[in-house]
Amino acid sequence: MGSVCREDASLRYDADPHNPPSEVRSDALFREGLTQSGQTTYTPRLIALDLKEASTVSVYSWCNSATIWEYRDNSTDQSQAAADSYFPPYSLEEFTWEDLNRTLNHSALTAQLCGRNQSQHRGRVCFQISAFESWGRDPAWPRLLHSANSSQLRFVIEGVMPRSNCSRFALELLSIDSRDHEAREETHRSIDDEYTPSIFQVSQLVSVHVNSSAPVLSYAQWKPVAYRTASPVFEDSTPCRHSPSSPPLPPPRLGLALAFFGGALDQGYRASAVNISFGIPGEPFYNATGYLSWSCLLGLGSPPEDSFSPLVLGIMVVGLGTPALLLLVGGAYVCVRRLGRQQPGYAPIN
Known part of the structure; x- marks a missing residue:
């Protein structure tokens, strides 16, 4: 896989009628923004890579976070916040984003993209991106199981000024799939919480063929x-x-979706969305720390499935095997004792 770094040379603000169109569609792939020093620049909407043998690569679905909701949670037993408790949402297309190259780590395969809303003078929203070369787990909680066909996206809200004394946030996770695919939400439960203490389930949004039992094409998975x-x-x-x-x-006709799918967006694709809210009644509000992080795994193929670790298997063997062994040894001992008490020869009838 190789990447082509020709964006800077191709960026231009004014179309030149005497020159052919640029190979980089600036208005589609980038949006005008401001740097931290106040200079006008283009902020990337899409990060693309050239792939060797690209004809063998198929795009199954597109997953994006477009809106951040803030709401006032003054309830104690509601399962959902009231409609009038929501503040105007934060649209990520209206954010001014920092330079991704500052945090891009080619050896660790990580990057962090942070942005600010014009109405917020302090605080930021960040997306920490991690790619992987093999199976493993991220060292930080929730320690999602990943493969070489997946990437991890960590959503962080840090220092954003809340608009109430009992604020919580929610994130819209948007999926765009081909019309012959459908997005399906699933929840799987487990009895093992070794890697994420007190969490016994995993949720996922998978893309599958419509009315088919074929394998999963792509997924977004989180705890x-x-x-x-x-x-x-x-x-x-x-x-x-x-x-x-x-x-x-x-x-939706988002700039990033249009840049990714082009004119086929309206004809060949459809969208579905899942809203993820952070915190429940009785838990501390965002105001307590002014920080929130949530992780999601994005990948192709079937999502990874957690299995019992050697430690848990060892505990189960000891916990279940020890009583069985004690019963076996105890039963053998009782049999031997009874055989030893029997008198040799024949016993008299009278």
């Missing part, structure tokens, strides 16, 4: 937990909830 500090301990975790996947919708 229903977020963290209120950058270096969390167990007490810093907060549960998450997600809505059911929406019915198929016309795909």
Whole structure:
């Protein structure tokens, strides 16, 4: 796989009628923004790579976070926040984003993209991106199981000024799939919480063929937990909830979606969305720490499935095997004792 770094040379603000169109569509792939020093620049909407033998690569689905919701949670037993408790949403297309090259780490395959809303003079929203070369787990909670066909996206809200004394946030996870595919929300439960303490389930949004039992094409997978500090301990975790996947919708005409799909967006694709809220009644609000992080795994093919680790298997063997061994040894001992008490020869009848 190789990348072509020709964007800077191809960026231009004014179309020149005497020159052919640039190979980089500036208005589609980038948006005008401001640097931290106040200079006008283009902010990337799409990060693309040239792939060797690109004809063998198929795009199954497109997943994006377009909107951040903030709402006032003054309830104690509501399963959903009231409609009038929501503030105007933060649209990520209206953010001014920092230079991704500052945080791009080619050896660790990580990058961090941070942006600010014009209405917020302090605080930021960040997306930390990690790619992987093999199977493994991220060292930070929730320690999602990943493969070489997946990447991890960590969503972080840091220092954003809340608009109420009991604010919580929610994120819209948008999926755009081909019309012959459908997005399906699933929840799987487990009895093992070794890697993510107190969390016994995993949620995922998968793309599959319509009315087919064929394998999963792509997925977004997460555990229903977020963290209120950058270096969390167990007490810093907060549960998450997600809505059911929406019915198929016309795909929104977002700049990033148009840059990715082009003119085929309206004809050959449809969208679905899942809203993920962070925190439940009774848990501390965002105001307590001014920090929130949530991780999601994006990948092709079937999502990874957690299995019992050697440690858990060893505990199960000891816990279940020890009583069985004691029963076996005890039964053998009783049999031997009874045989030893029997008198040799014949016993008299009278």
